[in-house]
Amino acid sequence: MISYLGQGLVLLALVVCAVGAPVGFVAGARRSPEGLRLARGLALAFAALMVLANLAMEWALLTHDFSVKYVALVGSTATPTHITIVSLWSSLEGSILFWGLVLGLYTAGVAILQRRGHEDYLAYTLGTILAVGVFFTYLIAGPADPFGLLDPAPADGPGPNPLLQNHALMIVHPPMLYLGYVGMTVPFAMAVAALLRGQLGPTWLRPLRNWLLVPTAFLTMGVMLGGWWSYEVLGWGGYWAWDPVENASFLPWLTAIAAVHSAIVLQRRGTLKAWTVILVMITFLLTILGTFLTRSGVVNSVHSFTQSPIGPVFLAFLGVAMIAVVVLLAMRVDTLTTEPARETLVAREGAFLLNNLLFVAFMLTVLVGTLFPIAAEAVRGTKVSVGEPWFNRMSVPISFGLLLLIGIGPALPWGRSDGAALRRALLWPLPAALAALGLTWLLGGRAGPVLLTGALAGYALWVTVDHGLRPTRTRMKKGEGPAQAFGTSFRRAPRLIGGYLTHFGVIVTFVAIAVSSSFQTSGEGVLSLGSGSLAVGGYELTLDDVGVVEEPHRTVRQAEVAVARGGRTLGTLAPSLNHYDTQREPIGTPAVRTSLTHDLYLTLMNVRGDGTVGLRAIVTPAVLWIWIGVFIMTAGTGLCLLSPRPARVPAVSRAAALDGAEAAS
Amino acid sequence: MKPRVLVLAVGALLTIPVIVFLAIGLRHDPHQIDSPLIGKPAPPFALADLEGNVVRLEDLRGTPVLLNFWATYCVPCVAEHKTFMTGERVLGERLRLLGVIYHDETSLIRRFLEQRGEWGRTLVDPGSQVAIAYGVYGVPETYLIDAEGIVIDKITWPLVTPEHLFAWLGQHGLAR
Numbered sequence: 015m016i017s018y019l020g021q022g023l024v025l026l027a028l029v030v031c032a033v034g035a036p037v038g039f040v041a042g043a044r045r046s047p048e049g050l051r052l053a054r055g056l057a058l059a060f061a062a063l064m065v066l067a068n069l070a071m072e073w074a075l076l077t078h079d080f081s082v083k084y085v086a087l088v089g090s091t092a093t094p095t096h097i098t099i100v101s102l103w104s105s106l107e108g109s110i111l112f113w114g115l116v117l118g119l120y121t122a123g124v125a126i127l128q129r130r131g132h133e134d135y136l137a138y139t140l141g142t143i144l145a146v147g148v149f150f151t152y153l154i155a156g157p158a159d160p161f162g163l164l165d166p167a168p169a170d171g172p173g174p175n176p177l178l179q180n181h182a183l184m185i186v187h188p189p190m191l192y193l194g195y196v197g198m199t200v201p202f203a204m205a206v207a208a209l210l211r212g213q214l215g216p217t218w219l220r221p222l223r224n225w226l227l228v229p230t231a232f233l234t235m236g237v238m239l240g241g242w243w244s245y246e247v248l249g250w251g252g253y254w255a256w257d258p259v260e261n262a263s264f265l266p267w268l269t270a271i272a273a274v275h276s277a278i279v280l281q282r283r284g285t286l287k288a289w290t291v292i293l294v295m296i297t298f299l300l301t302i303l304g305t306f307l308t309r310s311g312v313v314n315s316v317h318s319f320t321q322s323p324i325g326p327v328f329l330a331f332l333g334v335a336m337i338a339v340v341v342l343l344a345m346r347v348d349t350l351t352t353e354p355a356r357e358t359l360v361a362r363e364g365a366f367l368l369n370n371l372l373f374v375a376f377m378l379t380v381l382v383g384t385l386f387p388i389a390a391e392a393v394r395g396t397k398v399s400v401g402e403p404w405f406n407r408m409s410v411p412i413s414f415g416l417l418l419l420i421g422i423g424p425a426l427p428w429g430r431s432d433g434a435a436l437r438r439a440l441l442w443p444l445p446a447a448l449a450a451l452g453l454t455w456l457l458g459g460r461a462g463p464v465l466l467t468g469a470l471a472g473y474a475l476w477v478t479v480d481h482g483l484r485p486t487r488t489r490m491k492k493g494e495g496p497a498q499a500f501g502t503s504f505r506r507a508p509r510l511i512g513g514y515l516t517h518f519g520v521i522v523t524f525v526a527i528a529v530s531s532s533f534q535t536s537g538e539g540v541l542s543l544g545s546g547s548l549a550v551g552g553y554e555l556t557l558d559d560v561g562v563v564e565e566p567h568r569t570v571r572q573a574e575v576a577v578a579r580g581g582r583t584l585g586t587l588a589p590s591l592n593h594y595d596t597q598r599e600p601i602g603t604p605a606v607r608t609s610l611t612h613d614l615y616l617t618l619m620n621v622r623g624d625g626t627v628g629l630r631a632i633v634t635p636a637v638l639w640i641w642i643g644v645f646i647m648t649a650g651t652g653l654c655l656l657s658p659r660p661a662r663v664p665a666v667s668r669a670a671a672l673d674g675a676e677a678a679s
Numbered sequence: 680m681k682p683r684v685l686v687l688a689v690g691a692l693l694t695i696p697v698i699v700f701l702a703i704g705l706r707h708d709p710h711q712i713d714s715p716l717i718g719k720p721a722p723p724f725a726l727a728d729l730e731g732n733v734v735r736l737e738d739l740r741g742t743p744v745l746l747n748f749w750a751t752y753c754v755p756c757v758a759e760h761k762t763f764m765t766g767e768r769v770l771g772e773r774l775r776l777l778g779v780i781y782h783d784e785t786s787l788i789r790r791f792l793e794q795r796g797e798w799g800r801t802l803v804d805p806g807s808q809v810a811i812a813y814g815v816y817g818v819p820e821t822y823l824i825d826a827e828g829i830v831i832d833k834i835t836w837p838l839v840t841p842e843h844l845f846a847w848l849g850q851h852g853l854a855r
Contacts, residue, residue, distance in 0.1 A: 303697075306701065310705060325705045326705060329698065329701055329705060332698070332701075333694070333698045336690075336693075336694040336697070336698070337690075337694060339690070340686065340687060340690025340691065340694060341687070341690075343686050344683045344684075344686040344687045344690065345683070347682045347683050347686050348682075351682060385697070385700065385701075388700050388701065388703075388704035389696075389700045392699070392700045392703035568754075569754055593754030593755075594754070594755075599817070600754070
């Protein structure tokens with residue numbers, strides 16, 4: 015029953031998209047208001063159908079309707095209800111259906127929120143989104159159909175992938191990532207609309223910036239939550255390994271950040287048109303490439319669900335999208351090349367350009383590293399991985415360049431300025447850099463990269479705080495109290511504060527990554543009940559108990575480890591090894607004791623029959639600050655979405671004030 | 680060069696290799712670890728079972744052989760154990776099943792077999808010589824050797840149910 019209902023809804027959505035896409039393009043070309051109205055109606059219908067199809071699947075999951083193929087695949091009467099709800103995105107078919115839901119919600123968002131202020135472009139934008147919708151609804155209807163009918167229906171299912179049932183982060187990571195990934199369709203559609211229209215006006219740029227910021231913020235969270243999950247669940251003590259699936263989420267993030275910055279320059283100086291459009295388009299293509307890589311089975315990763323039939327379809331879509339982008343860019347190349355000559359490179363716009371170059375270089379590095387094994391296999395028949403050293407060697411210098419730019423970029427004035435002013439702007443934060451360098455040395459940092467991080471972070475921190483609070487200080491000089499001055503500055507230019515808050519979060523995360531990867535200590539040892547202890551980073555670890563728990567789908571071997579420091583008992587940690595019937599290697603669940611300064615991370619390497627365990631303990635400083643920094647980044651990006659509220663001014667200069675405040679941020 | 684032509688040229692230069700490489704990559708299964716033994720004669724061995732009776736691989740020519748490496752500490756092997764017991768009952772003389780103990784103690788193996796029953800012949804591999812010859816890197820690992828003594832396939836995932844076993848044998852024309 016639900017099977018037919020779901021298939022019906024998806025097929026209807028496919029028809030709606032297939033009609034809506036050409037309607038949007040024709041309405042755009044003819045500038046027809048009726049056509050636009052129809053396209054908007056179809057966009058909303060698509061959204062509604064996707065919501066209903068997802069509700070149908072949730073209904074089937076919750077009622078354990080095993081006649082629905084996807085439910086038989088990931089459902090189980092033994093699974094707790096909250097896991098059953100989120101198992102919508104625990105496997106391939108369901109996650110593509112969920113993709114449809116997110117795309118539907120974004121489509122409705124554009125159709126409703128951009129009803130005004132994007133008129134010249136909206137029909138093309140919706141047409142493009144619905145064209146992407148054709149592909150995804152086709153996937154859901156055909157190659158990745160989750161609603162297939164099983165007759166006779168099995169009595170029970172295996173439950174979702176055990177790895178995904180282990181931690182609460184798995185409940186939030188996929189939706190965040192999807193909101194980021196799928197959301198990149200909107201700026202892409204707007205870029206296509208601009209090229210088709212042949213102009214990049216203000217009613218294009220302002221919506222573009224907002225619709226670029228929203229998925230970028232979600233993607234930032236999604237990438238971080240993925241790393242956090244891998245740290246808390248996978249048990250190797252790290253949070254980033256340059257795994258293809260991590261790279262897949264990181265690639266569009268890099269170009270999205272570059273695009274956000276590029277759009278600022280376009281808004282402020284009218285330059286970097288081609289950069290902005292191309293970066294936005296590449297970001298979208300990278301989301302498709304990333305999904306293809308991780309979902310098709312081309313590369314092996316946590317996310318590839320075996321050889322799946324969607325690979326060729328995804329590749330075809332990627333090919334068509336790439337060709338369409340190239341042809342469109344070639345057709346409209348004149349739209350993008352009417353940039354005024356650059357005044358000077360030693361100015362903020364120069365820093366932005368360098369920022370774009372570094373981000374693109376970073377993206378290409380990661381892309382080459384990710385695709386190299388596939389290319390090597392295509393040419394030589396064997397997979398050769400470039401491995402972590404390649405990524406680290408390439409990404410560390412680029413990251414330092416970016417940290418340097420967070421410092422000097424905002425310090426530089428816009429446009430041409432005389433040498434003395436430049437020197438003043440750049441030398442003013444130097445004492446902060448030297449102070450941070452000294453502090454790093456005092457805290458025990460001796461290695462070159464650590465000291466460099468300290469100095470650059472100090473410089474960047476000074477510039478960020480200084481510039482972020484500059485309007486507040488100006489107001490305070492005029493006699494306002496600090497709170498009032500900050501409040502007014504914030505209301506006038508929330509984007510300025512948001513931008514610098516984001517930079518502040520980046521600096522926090524950067525320093526935390528540098529510290530956590532430089533000052534890790536670890537130890538391994540064999541512990542048995544009542545004898546032997548392991549000392550790591552000031553902690554003494556002894557074995558309290560070893561237990562075996564038989565659960566329906568797995569056998570859990572758990573060790574209770576007593577943690578003490580300086581003779582004082584701090585409690586117990588219980589890392590475990592989980593043996594699943596369907597998996598050859600046991601999956602370890604680490605136990606982590608987190609504090610503001612450092613984490614104690616325990617993993618079991620083995621549990622022997624005689625009650626001895628092999629234990630690995632890792633003490634890593636500052637890990638918590640990586641996540642905190644990302645939360646700050648996300649909050650800052652959120653502030654950038656707020657509209658500035660101008661002071662009470664005459665209506666004539668109101669628009670000018672609005673533009674000024676926006677440009678300032 | 681006109682900008683339009685330039686964009687097309689650069690675009691084609693970036694697009695075509697990516698698509699071609701990905702299309703080729705799509706034809707390989709990254710989960711599959713190919714064994715260099717496939718299509719070659721199976722490394723010969725003579726191993727004693729738990730009672731000390733020696734089994735020679737050459738003596739089994741004329742019947743396909745399923746060679747499984749397992750251990751008691753391997754949780755998926757427990758599921759496979761039932762699979763092989765069912766498989767042996769169904770297939771009878773049409774397939775010989777050999778289990779080679781991988782890094783385990785015979786006392787534990789004996790207790791395991793007493794509790795759960797036996798299938799085929801359980802062979803002791805002193806010094807893991809046979810496991811090394813076959814390139815085993817973990818358990819379970821299962822090889823299929825045809826009647827002429829040629830290795831036809833190797834899998835590194837567990838045959839959790841008899842259906843998995845029969846499906847796998849079916850791929851090689853060995854099912855019921």
